[in-house]
Amino acid sequence: xxxxxxxxxxxxxxxxxxxxxxxxxxxxxxxxxxxxxxxxxxxxxxxxxxxxxxxxxxxxxxxxxxxxxxxxxxxxxxxxxxxxxxxxxxxxxxxxxxxxxxxxxxxxxxxxxxxxxxxxxxxxxxxxxxxxxxxxxxxxxxxxxxxxxxxxxxxxxxxxxxxxxxxxxxxxxxxxxxxxxxxxxxxxxxxxxxxxxxxxxxxxxxxxxxxxxxxxxxxxxxxxxxxxxxxxxxxxxxxxxxxxxxxxxxxxxxxxxxxxxxxxxxxxxxxxxxxxxxxxxxxxxxxxxxxxxxxxxxxxxxxxxxxxxxxxxxxxxxxxxxxxxxxxxxxxxxxxxxxxxxxxxxxxxxxxxxxxxxxxxxxxxxxxxxxxxx
Numbered sequence: 418x419x420x421x422x423x424x425x426x427x428x429x430x431x432x433x434x435x436x437x438x439x440x441x442x443x444x445x446x447x448x449x450x451x452x453x454x455x456x457x458x459x460x461x462x463x464x465x466x467x468x469x470x471x472x473x474x475x476x477x478x479x480x481x482x483x484x485x486x487x488x489x490x491x492x493x494x495x496x497x498x499x500x501x502x503x504x505x506x507x508x509x510x511x512x513x514x515x516x517x518x519x520x521x522x523x524x525x526x527x528x529x530x531x532x533x534x535x536x537x538x539x540x541x542x543x544x545x546x547x548x549x550x551x552x553x554x555x556x557x558x559x560x561x562x563x564x565x566x567x568x569x570x571x572x573x574x575x576x577x578x579x580x581x582x583x584x585x586x587x588x589x590x591x592x593x594x595x596x597x598x599x600x601x602x603x604x605x606x607x608x609x610x611x612x613x614x615x616x617x618x619x620x621x622x623x624x625x626x627x628x629x630x631x632x633x634x635x636x637x638x639x640x641x642x643x644x645x646x647x648x649x650x651x652x653x654x655x656x657x658x659x660x661x662x663x664x665x666x667x668x669x670x671x672x673x674x675x676x677x678x679x680x681x682x683x684x685x686x687x688x689x690x691x692x693x694x695x696x697x698x699x700x701x702x703x704x705x706x707x708x709x710x711x712x713x714x715x716x717x718x719x720x721x722x723x724x725x726x727x728x729x730x731x732x733x734x735x736x737x738x739x740x741x742x743x744x745x746x747x748x749x750x751x752x753x754x755x756x757x758x759x760x761x762x763x764x765x766x767x768x769x770x771x772x773x774x775x776x777x778x779x780x781x782x783x784x785x786x787x788x789x790x791x
Contacts, residue, residue, distance in 0.1 A: 418783055421451045421496035425479055425487045426503045429454035429466050432665070433525065433588045433696075434502055439464045441772040448779070453491045467494070476537075480505040488512060498779060500565075504528050504550070507557045519782050520561040522580075525588070527570055527687035528554070534616060534686040536641065555579045562782050565775075568693035584778045588696045592767040594669070595703040601673050605658070606631035606745055607709075608675035610668055610697045613639045616688070618681030618711065618731045623653040625681075625737035631745060636660040636671055672704040676751060677744050679709045681731035689713045699766050702758030707751045709740045725758030 422439055429435060435452060443450040443463035451465045455472040469486045473479045488509045491499060499513050500521040510520045532538070532547040558564050558580040566576060567587045576583045607626070613619050613635055626633050635657060639645035648654050663671065672678075678701030682688045692715045701708045708726035710716045717728050727740040744751050 418447055418498070418779070419449045419451065419494065419496040420498050420500060420779065421453060421491050421494050423453045423487055423491050423499060423501040423506060423509070424503055425455065425469075425472060425484050425506055427454065429456040429468065434523075435464065435466075436665075437588070437591075437768055437772070438500075438523075438775060441768070442775065442779070445776065451494055451496065453487050453494075467491075476505075484509055492516070498782060504554070507554060510561055511557045514561050521563045521565060521778070521782075522558060522561060523565040524576075525567065527575055527691065529575070530687040530690070563778060565778070568691055570687070570692065571690045572692065584774055586771050586774050587693050587766070589766050589768045589771050590696070590700045590703045590762065592703065592762060592769055594665075595700070595762075598669055598673055598704065600705065603676045604632070604674040605634045605671075606676045607633045607679050607741065608636070608671050608677075608701075608706075609633070609679050610636045610663070610671065610700075611695070613637045613644070615644065616683055616685050618683050619644075620648065620653065621683070621731055621734050622679055622681045622737060623648060623657065624734035625741060626657070627653065628734065628738040629741045629745070631741055632656070632658075634658040634660055634671060634675065636663045636668065638662060668700075669704075672701065672706060675706060677701075677709065677726075677741075678704075678706045679737075679741075680711065681709065681729070681737055682711045682713075683731060684711070684713070691715065694719065694766075699762060702766065703762040705755035705759045707744055707754035708758065709737060709744070719761070723757045723761035724754060725761060726754050 420442060422434055424434055427434055429452060439450050439452050440462045442448050450463065451467060453467045453469060455470065456468045458468040459466050467490050469490055473483055484506055487506065498519045498521065500523060501510050502523045502525065507522065510522055514520045529547050529551045532550055533543045535543065538546060558576060563582045563584060564576045564580040565584050565586050568585055574583050609622065678698065680695045680698045694716060698708050698710060702725050709729055710726055711731040712728035720728060727743065729740045730736045
């Protein structure tokens with residue numbers, strides 16, 4: 418069974434698309450897995466990667482011309498299932514469906530809500546563009562075979578009535594990746610890994626860091642491009658280690674030399690509504706690190722079963738600082754929260770459980786096609 422993943426926006430080594438969804442399935446003898454993505458062609462970890470060159474820096478060019486390149490290369494493969502990962506490939510998914518292909522849209526986030534906070538769009542147009550996107554997404558998703566989405570939103574399925582079937586597959590950590598990692602003498606009090614934006618609470622966190630005087634490492638890209646300069650102008654990056662984008666061994670090493678993790682996302686866009694935690698929070702839990710996290714409804718609900726850290730009002734730098742100080746000054750509490758987080762990942766929040774959902778989805782779609790033909 419030939420499965421073709423497609424992306425025009427993500428790199429070919431993307432942790433969710435390649436490392437989890439592609440590599441995990443490629444280890445199953447029932448599937449031949451292909452990934453059409455920016456970059457060079459190669460064969461890695463049983464995945465056939467079809468490189469389509471460097472992606473344009475312009476979003477418009479990527480949507481209008483680069484997506485056509487992805488489509489042409491994917492079509493050549495004549496796959497049994499096409500699994501695409503970007504909203505800009507919705508029209509490509511529709512073209513493939515019209516050619517009789519089985520098609521899945523993997524919506525990594527609630528794009529309808531995220532459009533409303535995109536700073537590169539004029540504020541007056543965001544709601545209009547969001548509505549237009551919702552209509553297009555609904556039209557196409559009703560025609561293709563399935564939608565993959567991470568979780569419920571405010572306890573509801575955002576694609577209910579808008580597609581043939583929805584499968585919830587969360588971007589959780591490999592339990593095995595963290596099973597044999599030892600903690601080392603702390604070099605940092607706090608580590609933050611991922612997109613470094615104001616919406617993700619980086620400014621408020623750094624204000625809290627200035628209050629506490631603790632040692633922090635930031636791993637990831639600052640966005641937009643002038644955000645780092647704005648932080649520097651306020652003196653908020655003094656004494657902060659900015660490590661840039663790290664590969665997986667570097668990420669694991671950073672966790673191992675940190676006392677705690679933090680996810681101080683602000684209550685904007687999809688963030689306060691989704692019924693899951695940020696991937697990097699799950700990774701901190703897998704590593705046995707306590708986490709300071711925004712006091713949204715879902716984290717507070719998880720805390721009732723697995724008390725893995727402290728929920729704080731992340732619009733308030735002093736409240737974040739108080740949480741940092743509490744954890745820094747109480748090693749026993751840190752150890753307790755770390756053990757509970759690790760237990761949560763072992764029991765529930767791991768990729769080994771999620772991949773079973775993906776395999777079952779593929780088999781359902783392929784079996785329905787087989788039954789239709791006979």
